[in-house]
Amino acid sequence: xxxxxxxxxxxxxxxxxxxxxxxxxxxxxxxxxxxxxxxxxxxxxxxxxxxxxxxxxxxxxxxxxxxxxxxxxxxxxxxxxxxxxxxxxxxxxxxxxxxxxxxxxxxxxxxxxxxxxxxxxxxxxxxxxxxxxxxxxxxxxxxxxxxxxxx
Amino acid sequence: xxxxxxxxxxxxxxxxxxxxxxxxxxxxxxxxxxxxxxxxxxxxxxxxxxxxxxxxxxxxxxxxxxxxxxxxxxxxxxxxxxxxxxxxxxxxxxxxxxxxxxxxxxxxxxxxxxxxxxxxxxxxxxxxxxxxxxxxxxxxxxxxxxxxxxxxxxxxxxxxxxxxxxxxxxxxxxxxxxxxxxxxxxxxxxxxxxxxxxxxxxxxxxxxxxxxxxxxxxxxxxxxxxxxxxxxxxxxxxxxxxxxxxxxxxxxxxxxxxxxxxxxxxxxxxxxxxxxxxxxxxxxxxxxxxxxxxxxxxxxxxxxxxxxxxxxxxxxxxxxxxxxxxxxxxxxxxxxxxxxxxxxxxxxxxxxxxxxxxxxxxxxxxxxxxxxxxxxxxxxxxxxxxxxxxxxxxxxxxxxxxxxxxxxxxxxxxxxxxxxxxxxxxxxxxxxxxxxxxxxxxxxxxxxxxxxxxxxxxxxxxxxxxxxxxxxxxxxxxxxxxxxxxxxxxxxxxxxxxxxxxxxxxxxxxxxxxxxxxxxxxxxxxxxxxxxxxxxxxxxxxxxxxxxxxxxxxxxxxxxxxxxxxxxxxxxxxxxxxxxxxxxxxxxxxxxxxxxxxxxxxxxxxxxxxxxxxxxxxxxxxxxxxxxxxxxxxxxxxxxxxxxxxxxx
Numbered sequence: 086x087x088x089x090x091x092x093x094x095x096x097x098x099x100x101x102x103x104x105x106x107x108x109x110x111x112x113x114x115x116x117x118x119x120x121x122x123x124x125x126x127x128x129x130x131x132x133x134x135x136x137x138x139x140x141x142x143x144x145x146x147x148x149x150x151x152x153x154x155x156x157x158x159x160x161x162x163x164x165x166x167x168x169x170x171x172x173x174x175x176x177x178x179x180x181x182x183x184x185x186x187x188x189x190x191x192x193x194x195x196x197x198x199x200x201x202x203x204x205x206x207x208x209x210x211x212x213x214x215x216x217x218x219x220x221x222x223x224x225x226x227x228x229x230x231x232x233x234x235x236x
Numbered sequence: 237x238x239x240x241x242x243x244x245x246x247x248x249x250x251x252x253x254x255x256x257x258x259x260x261x262x263x264x265x266x267x268x269x270x271x272x273x274x275x276x277x278x279x280x281x282x283x284x285x286x287x288x289x290x291x292x293x294x295x296x297x298x299x300x301x302x303x304x305x306x307x308x309x310x311x312x313x314x315x316x317x318x319x320x321x322x323x324x325x326x327x328x329x330x331x332x333x334x335x336x337x338x339x340x341x342x343x344x345x346x347x348x349x350x351x352x353x354x355x356x357x358x359x360x361x362x363x364x365x366x367x368x369x370x371x372x373x374x375x376x377x378x379x380x381x382x383x384x385x386x387x388x389x390x391x392x393x394x395x396x397x398x399x400x401x402x403x404x405x406x407x408x409x410x411x412x413x414x415x416x417x418x419x420x421x422x423x424x425x426x427x428x429x430x431x432x433x434x435x436x437x438x439x440x441x442x443x444x445x446x447x448x449x450x451x452x453x454x455x456x457x458x459x460x461x462x463x464x465x466x467x468x469x470x471x472x473x474x475x476x477x478x479x480x481x482x483x484x485x486x487x488x489x490x491x492x493x494x495x496x497x498x499x500x501x502x503x504x505x506x507x508x509x510x511x512x513x514x515x516x517x518x519x520x521x522x523x524x525x526x527x528x529x530x531x532x533x534x535x536x537x538x539x540x541x542x543x544x545x546x547x548x549x550x551x552x553x554x555x556x557x558x559x560x561x562x563x564x565x566x567x568x569x570x571x572x573x574x575x576x577x578x579x580x581x582x583x584x585x586x587x588x589x590x591x592x593x594x595x596x597x598x599x600x601x602x603x604x605x606x607x608x609x610x611x612x613x614x615x616x617x618x619x620x621x622x623x624x625x626x627x628x629x630x631x632x633x634x635x636x637x638x639x640x641x642x643x644x645x646x647x648x649x650x651x652x653x654x655x656x657x658x659x660x661x662x663x664x665x666x667x668x669x670x671x672x673x674x675x676x677x678x679x680x681x682x683x684x685x686x687x688x689x690x691x692x693x694x695x696x697x698x699x700x701x702x703x704x705x706x707x708x709x710x711x712x713x714x715x716x717x718x719x720x721x722x723x724x725x726x727x728x729x730x731x732x733x734x735x736x737x738x739x740x741x742x743x744x745x746x747x748x749x750x751x752x753x754x755x756x757x758x759x760x761x762x763x764x765x766x767x768x769x770x771x772x773x774x775x776x777x778x779x780x781x782x783x784x785x786x787x788x789x790x791x792x793x794x795x796x797x798x799x800x801x802x803x804x805x806x807x808x809x810x811x812x813x814x815x816x817x818x819x820x821x822x823x824x825x826x827x828x829x830x831x832x833x834x835x836x837x838x839x840x841x842x843x844x845x846x847x848x849x850x851x852x853x854x855x856x857x858x859x860x861x862x863x864x865x866x867x868x869x870x871x872x873x874x875x876x877x878x879x880x881x882x883x884x885x
Binding site for chain 1 (some may be wrong): 597744803
């Protein structure tokens with residue numbers, strides 16, 4: 086085969102491989118985002134459309150007043166997160182963030198185990214400079230309540 | 237008055253940028269010697285003026301001049317000096333001023349030292365740099381003036397977010413910005429080259445040094461930011477795929493690809509269009525990151541701006557610069573002639589694969605970062621986290637590591653794989669060995685960390701192999717740099733995999749005097765007592781820790797409460813050994829006089845940051861090598877010119 090033709094042919098092969106890799110990456114990302122993104126729930130969503138057991142999701146809402154109870158081991162707490170309509174029981178083992186208090190907003194990373202939301206990590210409203218993104222635009226009434234209560 | 241001097245310097249700098257743009261534009265199109273003579277000095281003066289404005293702002297923060305709004309809102313009289321200085325860039329306006337200062341200085345530096353490129357290309361490049369700077373000057377002066385006054389002046393100031401009162405803050409943002417904004421030079425070079433259609437090895441050699449410089453700082457900035465998050469947040473994690481982290485990772489991925497494609501263009505005059513494209517993409521990612529981080533569209537410790545006007549302003553700038561650059565690229569790309577050809581088994585091909593995979597990962601990170609913003613616009617709240625980023629990016633990172641084992645051994649243009657038998661066999665042997673060792677010694681490691689643990693040693697061995705058969709004394713610095721950087725990737729990879737695979741965690745509520753164990757460590761809670769600092773008070777635990785019953789060491793994790801603003805953060809205490817790190821956090825008091833303790837034993841985790849530093853150091857070696865080579869070339873040229881001159885006489 087003529088060397089120039091061969092080189093041209095190889096160049097084409099390379100371009101095709103490169104393009105298909107990039108397109109594959111894009112498609113894969115799109116597919117994964119639709120399927121694997123850990124979705125954000127407020128308590129009403131969580132009750133109305135419960136996620137698959139054990140799948141990672143985020144739950145955001147207000148820590149109900151008077152709901153925080155400690156287990157005897159000293160590091161596990163139970164509390165409920167509500168959005169004014171329904172409440173979801175949450176279990177968390179770990180060190181609570183400093184501004185995690187009753188009546189303030191929280192976002193919990195975790196999953197449903199039975200009827201209880203098992204939280205791995207809690208993000209509390211630190212101050213107006215650090216709010217978990219999802220919490221920022223909860224519905225207007227929730228936001229008003231949160232601002233009123235955390236100021 | 238001092239604040240007004242700063243503002244005046246900023247306006248003058250903006251005027252210089254406007255003049256630089258105009259003169260540069262005129263010098264490209266016509267042969268206007270006067271204009272051409274004006275461009276370089278303007279670039280230098282602009283950089284100096286921006287630096288003056290920034291120095292004034294630092295001075296105001298050091299003095300705690302509370303009549304300046306920015307100082308009053310972000311500083312406090314009772315704050316240690318280093319945080320008064322660091323507080324200058326720990327807020328929206330100050331950080332944007334740092335941004336334009338770095339950009340002005342980078343442009344001035346290029347104008348001062350870069351003499352290799354044809355003059356029209358250089359003029360177009362500096363005009364491009366001025367055009368981008370001008371937008372950011374406008375943003376500062378019209379939408380976020382750092383020197384605005386406050387009347388009446390308050391007495392103490394509101395203080396700085398305690399999370400930011402950390403030595404890491406003093407270095408992380410300036411370092412990251414040097415990298416982030418340093419990429420603007422590559423962007424301007426790409427624009428200049430597109431305008432004058434001068435894409436070739438000379439262009440690549442000129443651009444490579446600047447990309448390398450920016451990339452070193454970007455690498456260091458990301459490494460420092462990761463370590464900062466690791467020990468300040470007290471969560472024991474080192475990377476959270478937070479949009480803010482992604483915003484720094486994306487320019488790094490683009491810059492890494494650009495660095496390698498520059499190498500191909502400089503050595504072989506191939507990948508011409510692609511390299512120019514990456515030059516545009518790199519800084520576009522920096523600007524996109526700035527938009528994401530600073531516009532308030534994402535809320536995090538980095539998002540200072542809450543004013544939607546500012547978000548819109550940055551978005552418009554983003555549209556003009558990225559859109560404009562891509563338009564120029566689309567118009568000119570077809571007129572850039574095809575580069576040199578190469579065979580499928582050649583170093584060029586390996587680097588093309590590296591580029592394609594890096595770009596794929598960039599795309600994956602970009603989509604994962606933007607997806608929640610897009611769905612939010614349609615009213616659906618989504619969080620994208622590690623379950624997406626880890627496996628999907630690993631799908632492309634693993635082949636990249638495999639190619640990295642062989643690529644550096646390949647010859648340019650044409651090679652045959654038979655010559656590289658050893659380069660492939662030895663890593664393969666290491667991989668098999670690692671699989672056997674892990675299978676015997678461990679169990680229950682998740683697939684991704686397992687792959688990392690297997691690939692890292694093989695990559696480490698493979699990355700040293702380019703030194704095989706070389707005279708080490710005469711090996712160019714650039715090769716040493718490549719070897720060090722690739723070895724650094726292996727080291728960091730091993731640290732990451734080891735952290736996921738072997739970390740031991742213990743969470744207890746301990747009584748005073750109680751002893752607990754985490755991995756090979758014995759930890760005794762000896763006491764908890766209050767302590768006070770300059771602007772905080774804290775509860776401090778005294779932990780007596782010993783490794784495999786060795787000597788006892790004392791650690792003091794704290795739960796620290798700042799006064800202004802009142803806020804409590806956990807300050808972790810770490811003990812680093814050669815083989816890992818013990819990480820301790822003090823929580824709150826539990827019933828019965830017990831204290832919450834969270835302990836991690838993280839084998840080999842410091843290798844993550846050591847690897848990052850090695851990568852940056854490799855870049856530094858390569859940079860030194862390139863600069864030395866350029867200097868030698870310049871000196872040789874001048875010698876020849878001198879000889880000719882004498883002979884002519």
